[in-house]
Amino acid sequence: MIEDLEKELLDAIVKICDIREMIPEEISVDSDLIGLDSPLGLDSLDAVEIVVMIQDVYGVRVQGQDQGREIIRSLKTLADFIRTHSPAPLQT
Numbered sequence: 001m002i003e004d005l006e007k008e009l010l011d012a013i014v015k016i017c018d019i020r021e022m023i024p025e026e027i028s029v030d031s032d033l034i035g036l037d038s039p040l041g042l043d044s045l046d047a048v049e050i051v052v053m054i055q056d057v058y059g060v061r062v063q064g065q066d067q068g069r070e071i072i073r074s075l076k077t078l079a080d081f082i083r084t085h086s087p088a089p090l091q092t
Helices: 004-016 044-058 064-071 075-085
Strands: none
Touching: 004 044, 004 075, 044 064, 044 075, 064 075
């Protein structure tokens, strides 16, 4: 089940990464976001766009590439990071 924040993130990723293909229905919060196994077909350039977006929109800071790779592994890891590090309370 995709919660509100995960759905919001998925919608934002589709928009900023200009995904024009149909989003697979089987995508889950644990699906890989980046790489060969990504159902969205995202690559490292998309990863940079996602990191910039979460910093701008949610006010959280990503400290380096290693942390960035861990955070954007899946919608779940991304949402969990935002929930934990957001300066403002999130409605989820």
